[in-house]
Amino acid sequence: MTRYECAVDPAAVSAIDVHTHIEQDSHGHESMPHEFIAASEKYFRAGDRTPHLETIAERYREWGMAAVVFTVDSESATGHPPISSEEIATRAADHADVLIPFGSVDPRKGRSAVEHARRLVEDNGVMGFKFHPSLQDFDPSDDAFFPLWSEISDLGVPALFHTGQNGIGAGLRGGGGIKLSRSNPLLLDEIAAEFPDLDVIIAHPSVPWQEEANSIATHKSNVWIDLSGWSPKYFPNSLVASANRFFPDRVLFGTDYPLIPPDKWLRAFEEREFRDEIREDILKNNVARLLGLAPEDPAKKED
Secondary structure, eight states: OOOOOOOOOGGGOSEEEEEEEOOBOTTSOBSSOHHHHHHHHHHHTOSSOSOOHHHHHHHHHHHTEEEEEEOOOOHHHHOOOOOOHHHHHHHHHTTTTTEEEOBOOOGGGTHHHHHHHHHHHHTTOOOOEEEOHHHHTOOTTSGGGHHHHHHHHHHTOOEEEEOSOOSTTTTSGGGGGOOGGGGOTHHHHHHHHHOTTSOEEEESOOTTOHHHHHHHHHHOTTEEEEOTTSOGGGSOHHHHHHHHHTOGGGEEOOOOBTSSOHHHHHHHHHHSOOOHHHHHIIIIIHHHHHTTSSOOOGGGSOO
């Protein structure tokens, strides 16, 4: 099995998309129950919902961008066997100039999840982890999961958490059993406080809890916000204002591709009131620092 070694050059790309989904493996197995795939496709009005990793690599190369790619292991909650994060890392190694693999483990599997996380970093080269508390049906602030956050902190890679509204289960009776409350960003404040060396990424505008997300990112320098899952024209005004003023060095470009295509996102981004001097930081410089692809800028360090 090929170990992934990142070859993304921030100077060679216009943007680094920190939130891109692999929803189908090389055998056609989908990442979650098909009813959730279909519901999210309808919610986002998305076409080509499950492109293969190689297709994503080809498209991002054509667009002059790089992308973080991942799946979500929700087997305990859904009974659905996950896509292999090992396979994602191995296939991404063939496209290391444009793809950056994150791993996924099922927090509800306890010690085996902790051990799996370590193997994914040490043996497979994944550069972070993706969690979806609503789909995986767990409370990230529960101290039962602290050994996992401790392990990821020790491994020196970030943890990215879905927050806010869910396209998964949207429109189904009972939302398909998906609980929105699991994705309140305030639950991540506990993790960021207890594990200050762990970089926590709050994924998406966290509607209906945007003020909570703004507050956490303002208060804790190890908390980042990615802007995926929403067209920028719908971003809460408070998110734009807070990003401009309080944490411009910790805001990350993300699309949620294939749900939102980068060209559509970027057109809307041009129209929002982000300061010109931070736009390139949002599009690639911030995530390049986070993932160690670029040196830390001393001017951006806090006192």
